[in-house]
Structure formats: structure tokens, C-alpha cells
Amino acid sequence: MSSVGVARVYRGTFAHSTRDSALRVLTDFVLGVNEQGKIAFFEEGQNVESLSHQWGFDTSDIEQLGSHEFFIPGMVDTHIHASQYIFSGTHLDLPLLDWLKTYTFPVELCYEDLDFAKDAYTKVVRRTLSNGTTTACYFATIHTDASLLLGRIADDFGQRALIGKVCMDRNSMVPDYKELTEGCKDETDRFVHELLKKKYALVKPVVTPRFAISCSSSLLSNLGKIAKNYDLHIQSHISENKHEVQFVKELFPDCTSYTDVYVKHGLLTDKTVMAHGCYLTDEELKIFHERGAAVSHCPNSNISLISGMLNVRNVLKHKVKLGLGTDVAGGYSSSMLDAIRRAVDTSKALCMQDAQLQPLSYKEAFRLATLGGSEVLSLDDCIGNFAVGKDFDALRVNLCVPGSPVDLFPGDDPEVILEKFLNLGDDRNIVEVYVAGKQVVPFPDSY
Ligand SMILES: O=c1[nH]c(=O)c2nc[nH]c2[nH]1
Numbered sequence: 001m002s003s004v005g006v007a008r009v010y011r012g013t014f015a016h017s018t019r020d021s022a023l024r025v026l027t028d029f030v031l032g033v034n035e036q037g038k039i040a041f042f043e044e045g046q047n048v049e050s051l052s053h054q055w056g057f058d059t060s061d062i063e064q065l066g067s068h069e070f071f072i073p074g075m076v077d078t079h080i081h082a083s084q085y086i087f088s089g090t091h092l093d094l095p096l097l098d099w100l101k102t103y104t105f106p107v108e109l110c111y112e113d114l115d116f117a118k119d120a121y122t123k124v125v126r127r128t129l130s131n132g133t134t135t136a137c138y139f140a141t142i143h144t145d146a147s148l149l150l151g152r153i154a155d156d157f158g159q160r161a162l163i164g165k166v167c168m169d170r171n172s173m174v175p176d177y178k179e180l181t182e183g184c185k186d187e188t189d190r191f192v193h194e195l196l197k198k199k200y201a202l203v204k205p206v207v208t209p210r211f212a213i214s215c216s217s218s219l220l221s222n223l224g225k226i227a228k229n230y231d232l233h234i235q236s237h238i239s240e241n242k243h244e245v246q247f248v249k250e251l252f253p254d255c256t257s258y259t260d261v262y263v264k265h266g267l268l269t270d271k272t273v274m275a276h277g278c279y280l281t282d283e284e285l286k287i288f289h290e291r292g293a294a295v296s297h298c299p300n301s302n303i304s305l306i307s308g309m310l311n312v313r314n315v316l317k318h319k320v321k322l323g324l325g326t327d328v329a330g331g332y333s334s335s336m337l338d339a340i341r342r343a344v345d346t347s348k349a350l351c352m353q354d355a356q357l358q359p360l361s362y363k364e365a366f367r368l369a370t371l372g373g374s375e376v377l378s379l380d381d382c383i384g385n386f387a388v389g390k391d392f393d394a395l396r397v398n399l400c401v402p403g404s405p406v407d408l409f410p411g412d413d414p415e416v417i418l419e420k421f422l423n424l425g426d427d428r429n430i431v432e433v434y435v436a437g438k439q440v441v442p443f444p445d446s447y
């Protein structure tokens, strides 16, 4: 484009969430992306002439979307185990603690081998990007070098990512799949230091105690200090399964709740994201709200491992930041579209138990997968919707591609088309993916 100031301009339908509205479908809007990959303007199509003067672009350079096409913001997976992708779709027949011991820890041990790690991590980054995950908050494994490799691969593919080297110094139930307390702290220091040194634009470290069962009090305190010293994100699991909650009570008798364990060790901050939270009490949710900590709702995993069903309405009532996670591979799908669908399904299942509850609408689930996720990761000043000044993280969706799993009919308006995509669509419909203004899907030939 010959213009000064904008690199690309699109015209057509855009759907996104705002602070006040779970879904706004805007037909005939124009959006400009500047050279820095940020949204320069986002206005009604009728303003196009004045925009072209103001921004110096030629209207013939505008890319017009088809009537069966639209842009939505990139989706944010707030909780995914990159290392478990290798067995996703299998091993769904045991409850959490047995599942970890029998399937998960033995697989995670393999990531000591960097060739193994490279293959698996390349596949998970490719798959999630194709499925429209522009931002992922990843658990890796205890292996520092393989975790750094995941950071490099995310950077190579242009995915926005938080990367966690997993920390665990007890109860691994599998010989060798744990570190000594001091080693774990030192390796986390090394991981953070090395990853920050790379100066990747979109990839950052996240302090990652696996969960309270896997970590001694001393390790948790050390991790809390590292997070504070470097002002880092923190991720872990909380109150996923009733046996887990009971075990934590026994391991930390001086703490008043599971949440209190993380509070006492400096791990519940406004940059914390805790996965699951199915059994959090109202008192605990109040603490989450006061501290600005977030919950990642992982409905596929919660059902697959028969862990529990998060009452999303109650979390929202407590004004706790909430997003969605695939939780691969406790969750069998790496697609955030699946997370949207399972979140709605779970809320409907809860309604069957309590007629007073209101199910989640597809619009609310869409919000959780986009703007909600950006809030969970404290990135909502930068991504989550099409507000001017934010990075252009976006999916171009086309429902009329060859082999599309969705059929359209006369009279299907843009809102219906979006709803069909969210409920029936898949990666075949996600024809282009942008992160910070850069097109990352389709992949370059060299990938
Ligand atoms: O769903 C889960 N997946 C895990 O890998 C894990 N580790 C602790 N708690 C966990 N829950």
C-alpha cells in the first residue's frame, strides 16, 4: 500500500466484545492496521473517503471481505499443556491424580530429549495457530532447555505466548520426574533469565508451580519471590478435583483454604491465572477478586477427567477475571472453538441441577475466549478486541471455503453466520490468522 501510516485496510464485517457488550457485530466497517501492527482506525464504512484522506491510502487498496466472511479477534487459550499435546485425544479414562501418575508424568519425562521436544512443540504451536489461538499460556515440563525451545518455536511461528517451565519437587509418583527444591528454584531463575535475554517481542516467561500437591512450601515461597522480583505472570492449578482439594488440606494444615496456600506463598497476584477452580468457595472467590487474580475455565478437561463443573455465573458475580482454556491434554481438543462449546454445555448441565441458574450464551462464551482471556493474562490493554491502539490479533473467517463444515442459507444474517461458525466451524474456516499485524496463517512455505 502506497500510504504513509497504514500498512493494510480491510472493509466488511467485524465481530468483537467490548466492556459493555458480549458481542457487537459491525457490518460495513473499515479497519486500518499500521506499520507497527496496531489498529490505527476502526470506523463505519461511510467514513472511508475522509479516512483515506486522513491516512493517505488509496481506496482501491482496501481489501473488501466477502458477505460470508468476517474478522473476529484472535482467541486466547489461558491454559494449555504444550507437552501433553502428544497424547491429546487419548488417556481420558482416569481421574486427575491417577491420570497424572499413569499417563502424564511419564510422557512429560520424555522432554529431556530436545529432538522429541522440538517435534512435539512445533506440532502444538502449528495446530493451535491454525485453530485460531493467537495467544497461548503454556505449561511446558520441568526441563529448562526444552521449555526455552518452546519459547523459540512460538517466536518463530509468531504466536503470542507465555511459557512456563513447570516446577515440582514432591509427590511426582514417578521416579525422576521432579527436581530438588534448590535446583527447581535455580532452574526457574535460569529459565526466566534466558528467556528474557532473547528479547522476543511476544513471548514471555510465566512462573509455574505445577500445583500445591507437587510443591513444597519452600519451593512455593521461592517461586513467589522470583515472580515478585521480575514482576512476572504466575500460573498454576486450583480446586480442580475433590480428592486434590482434600490432599492439599492435609499437606498445608496451617492454611485456611487452597487459595490461602497460594496467598501465603506470594503466588496470588493480579498477574496470576489459576486453572479450573471448580470447588472454590465464595470466600475464596472474594480473595481472587480482591487480589485481581484470574480463573481459567477448562470445561473439556473438567468433564473428560470427571473433575467438576465450574459455575461460571458465580465466578462472574464475584467479578473475578475469567477466560477459557483447552487444558490439553486433560482436555482432548486444542481448539478454543471447542472450549467455547463446552463452556456453554457445562453451564446448561448446571442448569439441569439448578433451575434458578441462567445458562451461558454463545455470546458470553465468545467474550470469554477473546476479551476475557486478554483480561486473565493482563493483556487487555494490548489485545482482546478491535479497539484502536491495540495490536491487530485477528482471525479472518470464511464460511464458504471448499469442504466447509458449515452450510449457509438465504436469510442467514452476519450474527447467525457468526453463531454457526462458533458452534459448527473449524480451522478450515479460519483462512488467515494475524498476530500483532503479521500474517502467521497460512504458514510460510518454509514452515
Ligand atoms: O488438568 C490438569 N493437568 C495437569 O497436568 C495437572 N497438574 C496438576 N494439576 C493438573 N491438572
Ligand SMILES: [Zn+2]
Pocket: 079, 081, 237, 275, 327, 330
Ligand atoms: Zn492444566
